[in-house]
Each structure stands twice: as C-alpha cells, then as structure tokens.
Amino acid sequence: MSIDRETVEHVARLARLALSEDEREHLREQLSAILEHINVISEADTSQVAASANILPMTNVMAVDTSRPSCAPDTLLANAPAREDGYFRVRAVMDEE
Amino acid sequence: MTTAEATAATDYELVIGLEVHSQLLTASKMFCRCPADYANAAPNTHCCPICMGFPGVLPVINEQAVDFMIMTALALHCEIPDFSKFDRKNYFYPDLPKGYQISQYDRPLSHDGYLTIHLNGAEKRIGITRVHLEEDTGRLAHLDGGGDRYSLVDLNRAGTPLMEIVSEPDMRSPEEARLYMEKLRSILVYLGVSSGKMEEAALRCDANVSVRPRGQAEFGVKTEIKNMNSFRAVERALTYEAQRQIEELKAGRRIVQSTRGWIEDRGITVLQRVKENSDDYRYFPEPDLPPLVVSREWVARLQAQLPELPDAARERFERDYGLSTYDAEQLTAERAMADYFEAAVKAGKASDTHARAKAVANWTLGDLRRLLNTASLDISVSTITPAGLAELLDLMDAGTISGKQAKDVLEKAFASGAAPSAVVAAEGISQLSDTGELESIVDAVIAENPKAVDDFRAGKSSAVQFLMGQVMKRTKGRARPDVVTPLLQSKLSQA
Numbered sequence: 001m002s003i004d005r006e007t008v009e010h011v012a013r014l015a016r017l018a019l020s021e022d023e024r025e026h027l028r029e030q031l032s033a034i035l036e037h038i039n040v041i042s043e044a045d046t047s048q049v050a051a052s053a054n055i056l057p058m059t060n061v062m063a064v065d066t067s068r069p070s071c072a073p074d075t076l077l078a079n080a081p082a083r084e085d086g087y088f089r090v091r092a093v094m095d096e097e
Numbered sequence: 098m099t100t101a102e103a104t105a106a107t108d109y110e111l112v113i114g115l116e117v118h119s120q121l122l123t124a125s126k127m128f129c130r131c132p133a134d135y136a137n138a139a140p141n142t143h144c145c146p147i148c149m150g151f152p153g154v155l156p157v158i159n160e161q162a163v164d165f166m167i168m169t170a171l172a173l174h175c176e177i178p179d180f181s182k183f184d185r186k187n188y189f190y191p192d193l194p195k196g197y198q199i200s201q202y203d204r205p206l207s208h209d210g211y212l213t214i215h216l217n218g219a220e221k222r223i224g225i226t227r228v229h230l231e232e233d234t235g236r237l238a239h240l241d242g243g244g245d246r247y248s249l250v251d252l253n254r255a256g257t258p259l260m261e262i263v264s265e266p267d268m269r270s271p272e273e274a275r276l277y278m279e280k281l282r283s284i285l286v287y288l289g290v291s292s293g294k295m296e297e298a299a300l301r302c303d304a305n306v307s308v309r310p311r312g313q314a315e316f317g318v319k320t321e322i323k324n325m326n327s328f329r330a331v332e333r334a335l336t337y338e339a340q341r342q343i344e345e346l347k348a349g350r351r352i353v354q355s356t357r358g359w360i361e362d363r364g365i366t367v368l369q370r371v372k373e374n375s376d377d378y379r380y381f382p383e384p385d386l387p388p389l390v391v392s393r394e395w396v397a398r399l400q401a402q403l404p405e406l407p408d409a410a411r412e413r414f415e416r417d418y419g420l421s422t423y424d425a426e427q428l429t430a431e432r433a434m435a436d437y438f439e440a441a442v443k444a445g446k447a448s449d450t451h452a453r454a455k456a457v458a459n460w461t462l463g464d465l466r467r468l469l470n471t472a473s474l475d476i477s478v479s480t481i482t483p484a485g486l487a488e489l490l491d492l493m494d495a496g497t498i499s500g501k502q503a504k505d506v507l508e509k510a511f512a513s514g515a516a517p518s519a520v521v522a523a524e525g526i527s528q529l530s531d532t533g534e535l536e537s538i539v540d541a542v543i544a545e546n547p548k549a550v551d552d553f554r555a556g557k558s559s560a561v562q563f564l565m566g567q568v569m570k571r572t573k574g575r576a577r578p579d580v581v582t583p584l585l586q587s588k589l590s591q592a
Contacts, residue, residue, distance in 0.1 A: 014377055016189055053182045053204070053382040059390040065161030067125040067132040073141045076149055086140040087249035090191045092239065 002032040109346070111339045112316055113274050114266035114305045117281060119291040120233065120298075121165045121258040127232045128156030128199060128256055128386075135253035136297075148256030150195030156385050158183075162230060162258040163389065165290040166206055167399050169260060170228045172284050172406055175210030177396050182388040183230075186378045191250050192234040200261075202380040205229035206389070212264075212284070213408060214276040215426065223277050224265030233259040260290075266305065266316065271335035275328050278302055279430065282328075283407045287432045295327050302331055307352070308342045317342070318352040322366055324359045334359040338366050410435055418442065418454035427462050433477040437461065440483035446491045456490050464504055468511045480514040481507065489517040501574055502526050529575040532584070535568075538576070539584045542567045553589050561585055 008028045012019050019027065073086055082089040123133050129147035132138075147154045167177060184202035210225035235255035237248045262281065268274045282300055285291035292299045307319035322338055325331045337359075342352055357366040405413070407429050414425035414435070429435045438454075438461055447453035461476075465486065469476055481489075489507060492498050498506060498521060509520045521527070529535060542564055543550060552560040564585055568576050 010377075014187070014379065054384065054386075054388055056387050058387040061157060061387045062160035062163065063125075063130065063157040065123050065125050065159050066130065068130040070131045070143050071145045073139070073144070076141060076144055076146070084249060086142075087238070087251055088141070088191070090248050090250055092246035093191055093237065093248050 003028055003035060007031075108311060109308045109339075109343050110311045110313075111269055111271075111335075112266050112307045112309065112319075113268035113271075113335060115264045115268070115274060115277060116303045116305070117262045117264075117278070118301045118303075119169075119260045119262065119285055119293075120300070121162050121260055121290055122292060123159055123161045123165070123258050125159060126256040127159050127162055127230070127258040131256070133257045135257070138253050140249075140251035141253065143253040144255070148194075149252055150193075156199065158386060158389070159258060162260075163206070164399055165258075165288070166228060166230050166260050167391070167396065168288055168403060169262070169285065169290055170207030170210065171396070171400055171403060172288055173207075173210040173212055173225045173228065173262070175207035175225055175228055177207050177391055178204070179391055180204060180388060181206045181391060183383040183386045184380045185383050186231075186380055188378055190234075191248060192237050192252075192255070194235065194252055194255060198232060198234065199383055199386070200231035200380075201229035204388075206391070212277060212280055214273060214280050216273060216276060221273070223267045223273070226263040226265055228260060228262050231259050231261060233257045266307075271332040271339070274304065274335050275332040278328055278331055280407070283430050283432075287404055287406050287410075289404070298326070301326075304331070304335060304338075306335060306338050306342070308339055308346065317346075318354050320352065320354065320366075321356045322359055323356060323369070324361075326361070330359060330361055333364060334366060337364060341366065407432075414438075418458075419451035420454060420458055424455075424458045424462065428458060431476070433475060434461065437476050437479070437483050441486045444484040444487035446487075447494060453490065457486065460486060460490070460507070464507055465511075468508065472511075479511075481511050481517075485510060485517055492517060492521060496528060496530060496577060496579075497521065498526055499528055499574065499577070502528070527575065528577045529572050530577045530580050532580060535572075535576055535580055536584055538568055538571055539564075539581065539588055542571065543585075543588055550589065561589070564589075 005024060005028060008019075008024050008031065011031075012024070012027075077083050077086070077088065080088050121133075125131060126133050126148055129145050131143050131145050131148055133143075135143050147156055170177060181201065182204045183199050185197040186200045186202070187197040189196055205227045206229055208227040210228070211222045212225060214221050214223060233254050233256070235250055235252040237250055239248050240246070264277065268277060282291075282293040282295070285300070286293040294300060295302070302325050304322045304325070305319045306322055307317040309315070309317040320338065320342070322334050325334045338357070345352055354372045355368055356370045356372065358369045359366050410429040411422070411425045414420050414429060415422060418425075420428070427434075428438045438457055441457045441461065442450065442454050445453050445457075447456075465476075465479065465481060468481075469479060474480075486507075489503055489510070492506075493500060493503050506517050506520050506524075506526060509515070509524065510517045513520070515523070546564060546567060549560045549563050553564075561582075565578065565581060568581050568585070
C-alpha cells in the first residue's frame with residue numbers, strides 16, 4: 001500500500017508541520033514503507049485473539065478524589081517562551097478554531 | 098412573527114439535538130489531584146505537570162468522576178457496558194496544553210437512554226445517545242495591546258472533569274429544547290453531581306439544528322449553534338436559527354453545514370466556521386490509561402445511591418400533599434425548593450396537611466420566590482427559614498394576623514432576618530377580633546351608610562362587601578373578616 005502526496009500534506013497540516021517539497025516525497029516513501037510493514041503484520045492469524053485497546057494487563061486503575069496542593073506557578077511557567085501576570089502569553093488565536 | 102412567517106414555519110419541521118457539557122463537583126481534577134474548584138484562583142495556580150501536559154507524566158482516572166457519570170447515566174436510563182476506555186482526541190489549540198484532549202470515542206461509559214419532558218400535559222421521551230467523560234480545557238483571554246493582538250492562557254480549568262451528554266435529534270421545537278435542558282439540569286442538581294450553573298459555564302449547551310419540509314423523512318443540512326448561556330438563550334437562539342434556515346430555503350438557497358455563534362445582545366446567530374470536510378481528530382486509545390471494566394456490582398451500588406429524582410418527587414408531592422401537577426412540578430424543579438417546601442410543611446402546627454401544603458406551596462412559589470428573585474438569592478440561603486414560613490402560616494391560622502398582614506410580615510422578616518413572630522411582636526401587628534369592639538364599629542358604619550343598607554334590603558349582596566370595606570378602613574385592615582361578616586349580616590337583618 002502506498003501513500004499519495006495529498007495524504008502526506010493532510011497529515012502534515014493536522015500535525016502543523018511545514019514540509020519542503022523534498023521532505024514530502026521523502027516522508028511519502030517512508031510512510032508507505034511503514035504501512036506496507038503493517039500489511040505484513042496484518043497477515044498474522046489473530047482469529048483466536050481478543051481485540052485489545054491497551055497492552056497493559058491492568059484495568060480500573062483509579063485514584064481516590066482527594067485534592068492535593070498544586071505546584072508553584074513560577075516553576076510551571078519557568079520554561080514558557082512568554083508570560084504575563086502569571087499567564088502563558090501566546091500569539092492571537094481568535095481567528096482559529 | 099407575522100402571519101406569513103407563521104405559515105412558512107408550519108410548512109417546515111424543526112429537528113434539534115443537544116450536546117450538553119457539565120462540570121462535575123469533584124474535589125480534584127479528572128486525571129491529576131490538583132483542586133478542581135478554580136473559582137477566584139489566580140491564573141495557573143491549580144496546575145501541575147500532569148494537567149499542563151508536561152512530557153513523561155502519568156494521568157490517573159478520578160474514581161469519583163466515574164461514579165458521578167455512571168449515576169447520571171443511570172438516572173437517564175442508559176445502558177452501562179462492561180467495557181469502556183478513554184481515547185485521545187488530537188487537535189491544536191492553546192487551551193489544550195497536551196495537543197490532545199482525553200475523551201471517550203467508540204467505547205463510552207454509557208449509551209442509549211432517555212429523558213422525559215412534559216409538554217402541554219403530555220409526556221415525551223427524548224433519546225440520549227450517550228454520556229461520556231472527558232477533561233475540560235483551559236481558558237483564554239484575547240487581548241489587543243495597541244495593535245499587538247495576543248492571548249493569555251490560564252490552565253486552572255484544564256483537566257477538570259467534564260461530562261458530555263448527547264441527545265438524539267428528537268426535539269421538534271425550541272420549547273422542547275428548553276424543557277430538555279431544564280429537566281437535565283434539574284436531574285444533575287438532584288444527583289449532586291453538578292452545580293447546574295449555566296451562567297458560570299458549569300453547564301454548557303450546543304445545539305444541532307436543521308429544518309425539513311414537513312413529511313420529509315430525511316434530515317436537512319444542520320448547523321451547530323454555540324454560545325447559548327441560559328435556558329432563555331437556548332430557546333431564543335433556536336427560534337432565530339430555525340426561522341433563518343426556513344428563509345434561506347424559501348429563497349432557494351442551500352443551508353451550509355457550519356458552526357454558528359449566538360450573539361445574545363443582538364438576538365442573532367453568526368457564522369463562525371464552515372465545515373468543509375469532517376473533523377479529523379485522529380482518535381486513538383489513550384495508552385496511559387488502562388481500560389475500565391464496570392462490574393454489575395459496581396453499577397448496582399451506584400443505582401442504590403441514586404436519590405429521589407425530580408419526576409418521582411413530583412409524583413410524591415401530588416400524592417402525599419394533594420398538590421396540583423403544576424405546583425408539584427414548580428416545587429420539584431429545584432431540589433433546594435423541594436427540600437424547603439417539605440421542611441416548611443413539617444415544621445408547622447396545622448392539622449390539615451393538604452391545606453397547609455397548599456398554603457406553603459402558594460407562599461413559596463409566590464411571595465417568597467418574588468422576594469428571593471428580587472434579591473437574587475437562592476432559596477437555600479433564604480432569610481425566611483422553612484420554620485419561619487411555618488410560623489407565619491401558624492400565626493395566620495390562629496387568627497393573630499390576616500393574610501394581608503402576613504405579606505407585610507413576610508417582607509419585613511425577609512429584609513431583617515427576624516422571625517415572623519418577632520416582627521409581629523415588635524410592630525404590634527395584630528388582628529381585631531374583640532366582638533364588643535367590632536360590634537360598635539359595625540354599628541357606626543351602618544349608621545353612616547344608609548344608602549348601602551337600603552341597597553342590601555333591595556337584594557344587592559355587594560352592599561355587604563362595601564360595608565365590610567368601610568369596617569376595614571376604620572380598623573386599618575385589622576378587623577378579622579370572619580368575625581365582622583356574621584356581625585354585619587345579623588345587624589343588617591335586624592335594622
């Protein structure tokens with residue numbers, strides 16, 4: 001199975017990646033190879049295996065609803081590219097969504 | 098609506114489905130133990146590396162949030178499957194620090210239920226497609242600093258529990274949509290899982306709306322309406338949008354599948370985003386959260402914890418207190434109001450429970466509710482306690498004060514917070530019931546109004562009411578009508 005350029009561009013847009021012409025072709029080939037490998041895996045007989053959404057042998061891992069003090073905002077915002085009055089500051093996003 | 102518009106509207110059928118999001122009253126967030134209550138908190142002070150989406154952290158499901166959601170699903174008659182899981186919904190927006198929202202995609206915690214609304218005396222079931230759990234987003238403030246437009250991000254709300262309740266497209270009028278919202282809110286508040294406050298966005302509503310020629314089986318193209326922040330806004334926005342779509346169709350234009358925002362002060366919806374192709378969120382199972390296996394014992398335990406819900410309370414109020422359906426529905430719409438009513442009925446000395454219940458209902462839904470609304474107070478913090486209202490009604494029943502005086506006492510007690518008996522004592526409010534004193538007043542009134550007496554003899558029964566009015570005037574409304582009426586009758590027949 002091979003992936004076309006349109007799919008590469010769509011996935012790049014969803015991931016907010018700006019790709020050059022060369023990168024698009026390069027990634028198209030790589031993604032196609034990955035999908036081909038998945039096709040190989042798909043040939044394995046799984047008719048006797050239950051479907052799973054998670055590889056961990058665990059279920060119902062939950063915590064009791066007790067709140068704990070949060071972290072210091074200064075620590076959390078230490079690596080923020082821009083901040084203002086305790087907020088993260090980002091470029092305008094009004095036009096998006 | 099003009100006649101032409103009304104005619105046009107009846108040619109089309111409106112189809113509405115609602116997507117409701119409710120915050121849950123947990124102590125901590127959905128996947129970390131930061132405090133969930135962010136009201137009045139300084140920005141980014143209720144956050145940790147988990148809810149801020151730092152790399153390498155491990156979220157853990159809040160058990161109380163799951164319990165609250167399953168209780169809601171049970172109250173909405175949903176099926177609770179054995180297996181459920183969380184998924185990542187991927188999209189980029191600064192209010193979502195991880196780049197994805199943890200939500201539920203193909204295996205929600207519940208599906209296929211219903212909610213009953215009452216419309217013009219008839220019951221109607223609105224299907225519930227599913228109820229699932231997810232996390233709320235952060236909040237953005239959009240600023241314009243001298244041409245420099247930017248946004249500020251506060252992640253206190255990010256990661257707080259959010260429950261999504263999706264209805265089937267079963268509603269056929271804006272009124273039905275409002276009734277659905279009101280009933281759903283009522284149920285959530287009865288369950289104690291949500292504050293139900295739409296004005297604080299603790300409860301949010303988006304609507305899918307389409308119109309189709311009456312009789313057509315397939316649905317028309319729908320629009321999604323956002324930003325409706327009150328029950329009234331839901332009804333107004335849907336009324337506007339239905340009319341807009343009908344006008345578009347009648348003008349020969351097509352409805353464009355899109356998201357539109359309700360602008361409250363202008364009373365219109367405006368285009369926000371056209372959906373060219375379906376959203377591509379690339380859902381996949383959340384690898385950090387093991388799935389949930391919901392045992393039947395777990396479901397049974399939560400079923401047993403369900404409190405009495407509004408419909409059951411309404412039926413019980415009709416049965417046990419002899420109330421009308423209307424009164425019972427009004428009283429049970431709010432759990433706090435229903436609790437207040439019952440406490441007030443039980444606190445009183447009246448021997449006739451039904452009569453007292455009717456009186457409590459009248460005062461609670463009438464004068465007291467008016468006072469509370471004017472003061473913007475919730476009944477749970479009313480300065481007139483249930484015992485205080487019972488005392489007021491006991492004073493009326495004992496004949497100490499009249500109904501008119503009681504209204505006055507209620508207002509004074511409400512304003513000052515004093516007990517009604519204290520107001521009566523302090524203001525010297527009382528009824529005049531001394532027969533001797535009233536008799537002389539009645540004699541004087543009869544002597545001064547010969548024309549009314551003649552009218553009475555001529556068979557005009559309204560003459561008695563006129564004379565009663567004169568007695569009230571002289572006594573400044575203090576005379577007890579049940580003492581004065583027989584006095585007047587006997588004096589008039591003797592005269």
